[in-house]
Amino acid sequence: MSSHDSLKTLSTLEVNGKTYHYYSLPKAAEKLASVDDVTKLPASMKVLLENLLRNEDGDTVKEDDIEAIAQWMRERKSDREIQYRPARVLMQDFTGVPAIVDLAAMRDAIGKAGQDPEQINPLSAVDLVIDHSVMVDEFASPEAFKENVRKEMERNFERYQFLRWGQKAFENFRVVPPGTGICHQVNLEYLAKVAWTKEEGDRTYVLPDTLVGTDSHTTMINGLGVLGWGVGGIEAEAAMLGQPISMLIPEVVGFRFTGKLPEGVTATDLVLTVTQILRKQGVVGKFVEFYGPGLDNLPLADRATIANMAPEYGATCGFFPVDQETLRYLELSGRDQETIDLVEAYSKAQGLWRETDKEPVFSQSLELDLGTVTASLAGPKRPQDLVKMPELGANFDLMLEQSGQAEETDKKVQVEGEDYTLSHGDVVIAAITSCTNTSNPSVLMAAGLVAKKAVEKGLKRKPWVKSSLAPGSKVVTDYYARAGFTKYLDELGFNLVGYGCTTCIGNSGPLPDEVSKAIKDGDLIVSSVLSGNRNFEGRVHPEVQANWLASPPLVVAYALAGTTRIDLSSEPLGEDKDGNPVYLKDIWPSSQEIADAVSFVDGEMFRREYAEVFKGDEEWRNIPVGEGKTYNWSDDSTYVKNPPYFTEIDQPLEPISDIEGARVLAVFADSITTDHISPAGSIKPDSPAGKYLQENGVKIKDFNSYGSRRGNHEVMMRGTFANIRIKNQMLDGVEGGYTLHVPSGEQMSIYDAAMKYQEDDTPLVVLAGKEYGTGSSRDWAAKGTILLGVKAVIAESYERIHRSNLIGMGVLPLQFKENEGVQAHDLTGHEKISVKGIDENLKPGQMLKVIAEKDDGSTVEFEVKCRIDTNNELQYYRNGGILHYVLREMIDK
Template identity: 55%
Template sequence: MDNKKKLTVNNEQYTFFDLESTVSSLGKDISKYPYSIRILLESLIRHNESEDLADLVNYDAKKPDGVIPFRPSRVILQDFTGVPAIVDLAAMRDAVVKLGGKPQLINPEIPVTLVVDHSVQVDCAGKQTSLAYNTEKEFERNHERYQFLKWAQQAFDNFEVVPPETGIIHQVNLEYLSDVVLTAEKAGEKILFPDSLEGTDSHTTMINGLGVLGWGVGGIEAEAAILGEASYFPTPEVIGVKISGQLHPSTNATDLALHLTQLLRNEKVVGKFVEYFGEGYQKLNLSDRATIANMAPEYGATCGYFPIDQETLKYLRLTGRSEEQIALVEAYTKANHLFYDPTKEAEYSRIIHLNLADIQPALAGPKRPQDRIPVKEVAENFKTTLTNPAGPQGFGLTTAEIQKTAVVKDRNEKLQTGDLALAAITSCTNTSNPSVMVAAGLLAKNAIEKGLAVPDFVKTSLAPGSKIVTSYLEKGGLMPYLEQLGFDLVGYGCTTCIGNSGPLDPAIEETIKENDLVVSAVLSGNRNFEGRIHPLIKANYLASPPLVIAYALAGTVTKDLTNEPIGSGPAGPVYLEDLWPSNKEVENYIANYLEPEDFTEAYKDVYHSNQRWNQIETSAGAVYSWDDASTYIANPPFFEDLTEEVTINQDLSNLAVLAKFGDTVTTDHISPAGNIGLDSPAGKYLKAAGLTYKDFNSFGSRRGNHEVMMRGTFGNIRLQNQLTPEITGGYTKYLLTGEEMSIYDAAMKYQENHQNTVILTGKDYGMGSSRDWAAKGTALLGVKAVLAESYERIHRSNLVMMGIVPFEYLPGENAETLGLTGNEQFSFDLPDEPTIQQLVTVSVTGENPLKFQVKLRFDAQADIDYWKNQGILPLVIRKKIKERA
């Protein structure tokens, strides 16, 4: 079947793979497919995946079937997750050489960009020198990691690094990296095709706001894509969100995103595609779309897709893309039915209706992004949360807690329950959106003019996602007002949202610890899981940037900002409505101070403009020279015993329970993140290596060292293991002796006794960021299987790719209904030739022996292949060696 067509744009002739002729030849109508499915169809046509293409052409929106191999056009990495991915590639080169191959067999086969954005910490805040100080500390702490990345830049083809001080990965991707439509030379033809991507960060989904299909994957899956392997996932349901109405002037994109997060979580869209359309769709500007798309992991979807339309082209023009590229995007997407047509409604698995007029100003918290609270209810909700049972929406305290106060040592000030310890304008979710950032600046201006100030006990910071933000805030004169309130620029990176919030004032920290105060944080981020933002701050709320400033001024979440004054100025009480800027003010400001030239200037020579980065010296060559003394970069043990041929030897009998968890254990609970505790297993390892506490840095910065990371796996201070109900944190009971100890120490004891282990857990296991170390660390601890009620998509995939077998209880069953305590041993009757989602018998020995069946969560044939090879990376190495032969 000839499905190629020619298209002339800008006096150049291009070839593209025509969707309409392909599906019509099989009796189908292209207008009936959701736009996201059309992009998957195009990829299958272009890569000649004929069997899978035939299945997808027969897509049944109501009951999708089969598995799709996805080959993204490119991969994007951030440095926390990207460094270990590149470490693995370097280790794979070693393994290939050991098996007699050339190191260059391991090399990116598609473009890969790594953006260094997760390493800057807010060590210094509230000062004009904060940016310089934090940048200096960042380069000092991360010298070894940056040396390694500089080596990778010269060692690998198709690999670029965007250096520090540029911006956050997703905002840089949106504003600069994506061309929306790509070209490639093949057999003398210029091929046109849609940009698509996988990224090692959950919020890669932000690019869907630009009409580019992409989502977050674990580093392991990204490595496979980098090396030319398809990633497989079940053919998705596509949930259509039909938008009507218009936003009320008092609401903004953050309020909309939080509303959708709650709505779509309740609608159970986990693992599904979400696609937006309808009469109200084209009333959303692209920055608002990107804010919503960014939050897809929070509402559980694989992606939240916004089809390409005139607003997309308008944004490309605003951000300084060339007129030639814009013309190419428009011509190709219209010719290939990828341009939004409001007159034809696709067939969706189901449709959810969203009226923009229903959106209210809101926060989300105190522990999860889907727990939306209208601003008028925040104060009362916080008080209720204090006494709710301990869990996602409760702290399990008494009513007396709300009255608790403490005097800050050597200061004439008090801290009270609910007081704000931290207020951060951070995260690409919102800093990419000029409307909410300008609103924050205008609110700050109004507050200063009315004589308001932020209390001293609130740590304030501004960490935008790109230099564009500071450009327009400075041009219009808003930056000085933000600085007067303490929102000085602290860095261009994820900072608080990823847990790099830095220390609080020592006196404040001491007061919180000594009195066990429940203090709060408000941030414009996308994640507020327990222990993530700051280890001492238990109540964390997501909010729009202007509301972050409003709560910072109030100094507490116990005030009803819709009725009570935020504070008092020379003229008397000041209310939120006195400070809130009008939509017209915001629109006029953006029109006057945001221009395409700003983007062109900000991204000029982006890969080489950072002189501090350019001056880093590193080694050359195709194989990395590992430094055994490094505590940042180490050669992982994944390939030590690798043979060229597959040998299946994976015994799942007599597994001890390493830990037993309840529902909603996130990758923040599993994967090491944030500060490294002095007396934690990882802290003890670093001390033994001769480091002092001030040089520990964060877990995120040490993801290239497996020794540190495996010691921090399951080490979150808020983790609750049901085997040790009286202790929170990374502890367990070593079942052979009954001793309580760290999960790491118990895992090492089991390995010494040649006993493998299993994890028992509840619903939504592994929800949260796409952290590959949640799977890698689990594997290195000797865990061979996980038995859960349900999994988040990315983590299940990562477990399989590390050779860990995910099992799922049958509907209506769980540890409680089966009477499992975690003191038993488990044997899974897994055959050498398993099948997709087959039922497997489990034999349990202990006080109450029993047998029951569970579902094997191998969701595709590829999962079985990964398991047989002890993981996807050994599979790729064997494949490359065979290709050489």
């Protein structure tokens, strides 16, 4: 721990006869500039303060950094950079495999430099949960789960073999095998401790449980009072290797809840409302902390649901302080009494315990009366676009009108071999899925009750609906079985398809051939309804253009209705056995019915399911594992390849310099997501990645997904900017990953153009609008960008994680001045771009000059802001990236 004893605040705490050492915030408050103020800090800021106190060493953390948090109270914001060290790292397999590939490549590189490869080892606890690889191939059948798991093991054998090697080769690295659950739910229900302990010498230290994760929905754990957020895989690897996370002291937006949710309104309705309010407010790069008397009426699972959606409202995290409800949940989820007692004693000793009558001060505050929330969905393309349930049909019709299909609203397409037709707005996917909602017993039990009541009235799922149930942990199916709901869900086609992240990551699997053909033949805009958190274009399924986020009981309801062009508050879902209309209100459960069902959930279920969480089934345990400190890369593998990032790590470092005569690879509008930049879903046979796989002997049926192939840079760089819905404004009206190779005037794939430019040693830039890099923390969106030869991105604004990821791979993020952009400077993408001022004197936030040379030789000059925000980030950029920096530090020692 700290060599400076952090302002002499080291204290002890006795709990159940055991002594714990900790760095006391109340003692620090006495020594800091403003005693009264520090006690009123938001709880999330107190966690940051404790982190600085504990790690104060006079070098990476100075007393001035600690004082800066006290000074934050005066202005409620700060431009001070601090070095933050989370206790642990959480990964899912899509982002985890490339992270472990990078660590394996670093072992090779450091070995090549003549040093011990075992220097490369996680220094903090790392858990990787395999949860993103199950696909919904089979559905609506008792065999669906077994068959999907079999296919998952078959498709991902190489990846799993690699992870089994990593589990053996690296210290402090645990793997939760496939078929166990979603990482965020496993974290909430099992991994998180709230109060973390560390043994050092003969002392046991207690500290706040903190983490970073390689998935943006890591924020879910903030519902439990654990500070955590998503970072790129690149930053996570650095954190694993002992590097602090460089960050600015954030603004903290307070969100005050009053009242309680009305009858019939779910936690999902609440989270979609909160998402819309906060996205409108603008909280990118800020902490959000929830407070107020309404929290007394908000169960832990509802808090986790709201915290999960922080990436959708744009915040770094959505934090709920520890209180009595936290302890209740720890007990419910089977944590031992020793842990629960320590959490209570430590939180109270540190002033981290929430008291309803004491409210912190915030940078700014918002308020919501829970009683005003109504049944809602969000879509069709963004999670922040709230639609009240009664208005969904009208909203869809407006979308049809805007897409130029208003005159075709009544179009019906006969489905081959079936006795039904398909129309615009029909629901072809209804999925109870995603970490957001499947961790919440109240909304899941509500879905079970809707299913039971529907079956009892004789309602059936419409035959064109692909329905699925993919819970976040096995506990869900335990309590469904105990409550007696499984048979009703099965009868409506909501059979278990897997434990993992499915529809909202794009693992929906194929639609039935006849449904797929009808959509294509009729050029239909059809819908999915999912209990997920992501519905960006092209993400859920390439053939489904309208995607609606909804609560699990509404997912069941829309599967019964079969269309989103309906007002469920006034139009019937179908008919009962006697031909009478059945309305949603007839099958919607009361709050009391839901509460009675939730009472079936108990701690024993959690203890039983998590007793052997790292063991895996027989198939997992039988995977052969290679020996050795370094990985034995296979030339034949199309899943795991040694990436080319570190080939020159033993060479002298080249100084940074201006970008001269770069070509524009693509011009993008606003809200380009990391999904657009690096898709996770299906690989098209005629795409550069598809052609590469076929050239390497992979059959089209075995392509799997981009997400599953993130351990292979050859696939991923070909997939960069290859989303089928991305629109490059250099081409008029063309969708997909294409561009204009300016010197030749040819239209070609972005990958092929980038390779042509590389042959000529021509650097590249990307031009973009607002919110560039929105969405999941996807390190390949940055890795692919650098491998294509892009030296800089010039955008109007960035989402937090992607901006830092670009720097982490040596790409320079530049930002247009306010109210400036591509159009303001009349840029077409045909220009040659030079960026001046990149030299040894470069500073964070510096203004740089861009010179754009037009075809006719005329030039446009304008200034952009260098979005390297901290000195640490500047060091990473100078070294060509964060991992390069870590390696060079080790080699130079």
